Amino acid sequence: MDKGSFISPLVICFATACLGSTLMAFEITSGLAGHQVLQRGVDGTASVTLKGRSSQAGSLRVSVVRGKHQLRLAGFADRPLARIQAGGWTARLSGLPTGGPYRLRFFVVNDAGAELAAHDVEQVLVGDVWVLAGQSNMVGRAELENVEKPHELVHVFRPEGGWEQAKEPLHERRERNNMVIGAGLGLPFAKEMVRRTNVPVGLIPTA
Missing domain, CATH: 2.60.40.2550 (Immunoglobulin-like)
Known part of the structure; x- marks a missing residue:
């Protein structure tokens, strides 16, 4: 092995360490x-x-x-x-x-x-943040048919934590394997508020 091939890796490692430290x-x-x-x-x-x-x-x-x-x-x-x-x-x-x-x-x-x-x-x-509270009617117990489409100005705080664009079902955790029910009132309400006021909406499901 010649001297150059032996020194080069050491030089590279030293330079990388120096850059990383900054x-x-x-x-x-x-x-x-x-x-x-x-x-x-x-x-x-x-x-x-x-x-x-x-x-x-x-x-x-x-x-x-x-x-x-x-x-x-x-x-x-x-x-x-x-x-x-x-x-x-x-x-x-x-x-x-x-x-x-x-x-x-x-x-x-x-x-x-x-x-x-x-x-x-x-x-x-x-915009405006709304709390979705109540019982089964707020959660939604209908089959997920003709589901309300998301809107870029409507976001939701997920039950498991963190914000995202709102989509049905709002009240269920994303890790559930069988989310076939849950189309409730929240998303249609929020989209109608945006249509009437042009103000973004945040939803916090608690039902």
Whole structure:
């Protein structure tokens, strides 16, 4: 074996280790998740407190785009949120207007303006959140025939946790093998509200 072939792997491994050590860990642990519906306030906007963790300090910023064409949302291009330190952090996102779906790109930059890390949250809506409570009539006991189709502005908080686009049956866990009943009132109601108001709807099934 010649000297070059012996040294090269060591050099590659050393370089990889050095690069890996500079990578920044950054995450959002609470406050906002994909497909979440934020309740609008009386001013027609939503505000939320975000918490997370970061391995480095820097300036936390956000950029927001809307819809299929990813149109930039006015006032939310490279918007500063907070100066964060290494470890746990908290920031306040305010004034997100009614509508969506939004893609929010949170990113951290250093003092020179170089991006250190980023985290995207997709399909966020701002609108009205409704709780679906009651008994069997709310859950729905009919066979799943002529099922109401999903709507991009109607999302649901699943019984097992997490937000997604609403689809029947709303009140059942996705891991069930035999979901043949459960077409209830929630999704038709939500779609009618969207049709009348053009305001996104979030559903929380509790029946």
